[in-house]
Amino acid sequence: MKTFYFAKRKLQLAPAATILVALAICIPLSAQTITTFDAPGAGTGAFQGTYAFNIAPSGAIIGYTRDAGNVRHGFIRSQQGGFTIFDAPGAGTAAGQGTRAYSINPAGEITGFFFDSVTVAHGYVRSNQGVITAFDAPGAGTGPGQGTFPLSPLIINPSGAIAGYYTDSSDVAHGFLRETNGAIIAFDVPGAGTGPGEGTFSYAISETGAITGYYFDSADVSHGFLRDTTGVITTFDVPGSGTAPLQGTYGGGFTPSGTIMGNYFDADNLSHGFLMDTNGAFTTFDAPDAGHVPGVDDGTYPFGINANGAITGWYVDDADANHGFVRDKHGAIVEFDVPGAGAGVFVWSIAPSGAVTGYFWDANFVIHGFVREAAGK
Template identity: 35%
Template sequence: MKTAAKCLAFVAGAIRDLSKLVSALMLCVPLANAQTQAQAQANSGTFATFDVPGDSGGIFPTAIDFAGVVTGYFIDAGSLIHSFVRAPNGAITVFDPPGATCSTVTQNVCSTADAINLEGVVTGGYATNCSATEPPAGCENHGFLRSPGGKYTTFDVPGQAHDFTSPTGINLAGTVTGSYLRSASEFAGFVRLANGIFTNFVVTGSTYTSPQAINAFGVIAGFYRDASGLLHGFVRSPDGKITTYDPPIAFLTNSPPVSINAEGAITGSYCSDAACDTVHGFLRSANGTMKTIDAPGNNYGTSPAGINSLGVITGSYILADFSLEHGFLWLPGGRIVTFDPPGSLYTTPTAINDRGMVVGYYCDAESVCHGFVGAPH
């Protein structure tokens, strides 16, 4: 895979793999500098762009609720990562759950807000008890819930030996899914009901089970890694039944992660060959039917990031010469609308709500990244 593709995939993957985040930014800044002469396509839509007070140009919105409340995380001037919520009126609240600790010596991730439900409850992870010398070096990682009023509930998957809980999705019922460290080298999935009851699970044959999203009915979508190191998709029903799948050809990617809507439709991306020389998007219906999604033109890759209840998909695509990254909407029926916020060279949508509002981030010609929310058309 060429350097530009690695950069863009690396940053997208860092949304859910935070240990890679700073390295991703270090890779991308020189690349963006090299592309300052490139011209973005015409904007299409109405966007509000924003920065979090105190951020250093690294902002990563991850989710948006029906009302337009955005959540995500950002990198401050000291290279530490914190969470935020942005109200529809533009007011931004920066937060870490009580007790969160981090440092550039141990772990720079204080907290990350990864998902939000229709009631505005945010879930994510945060770090405590960081140590640079005592084995194992690093921090303990816990899950949290944050109410719209700022009340916190913290939690850990019971019985784990390595103190690593990483929530990735929450639905209206308050059911949370995510992953935890089952052993020193094996990640497993979990479901936490609103009453605090946990169910743990792994995909048969998996060395790494990674739930990514949960819909209103408790259906979970994610990916897993097999013993050969290849990634595959899975769907877990509320009764615990797990169905695995692969795209039409080759294998799944985890950048961006898969997304599921209320109808059980899943979207994500896959490589068409082992070298990942071309990336395609896919749409998997609830009955298992697969459809490939490619943005129009001569492109290196198309990467869906989110799908709403109407079946509208958002994501990004990279030109074949790796000069630019644009956002897109895929509409039921197959029509694709492309868009960029004003001034963007690299546009990376991360989520879409049922009103068609898209959230994400973009990087400008000065290699500075900003958040955006808006309605492409």
């Protein structure tokens, strides 16, 4: 498949567009139900356990386990709590290898990647009947740690189209779109760096097939991008984004109307959430108790968004502890902690019902999955 390059059309903000800073409202948790869970076969050592990443409209949760040998295995947890464990054919069985599941669509199709026996990454899609199809982006590298990465809870859309990135033999990243017929289109954002660790990283795909994510330029600064359904790429930066290495803007998800969600790092390495509407107007937000210590990556990290515009993620406080949050479509923010969590709560996905899922580590750094039902559910 030929690699396509598209001319960059820098996103211009209308003079009347204003930067809106959302009022963060902390709401007491008067009604919530949090259920923790461990998948069969999950290890019980430090950083072993159950990593939950995505929740489907049906309530099914997917992710992967890290077993006692540090091998990964995909799992599906039904709304009733039953588990299905699966491995992609060809997945390696040594430490660090195995199958990772990241995203599920309403039809029950799952995507992610697996590391083979020589630690090369390959993408896969698992049908709702359990049939697994592996795929590789043209040009993907074949060295350890290189390959094809569908790596996000928002990376497969209802039609089954998949976005992601691949790293080539020089460890440069390139975006890709895998269409529903299996054809793969590779792309690079103009201005993306060409050194190791630089390049284009696709993070989310919309219902219509638009893609957002970020790219690192030659100075390792991050910028957001939008690739529309015709292949035209626009880039954007949230005002206030830092310009040092690893600072900048990270595109991260869509609403059905085309609004983009993500986060940005400022000059103090503090993370903040943002929304950018289709006119290019930005709304920024922070969890009320997000930390403000410069240089230690405190702040607000949004990672999941649902069709109603509700957002979930986590924030890091001044004591360097992680806590979950949910921001409703009106901008009100609820903060929460998972019972039994140590300093780490990581929230990745929100269902249309408002239920969220993710994982936490306990006092011994063992990883456990959780689901938090919406208030009143």
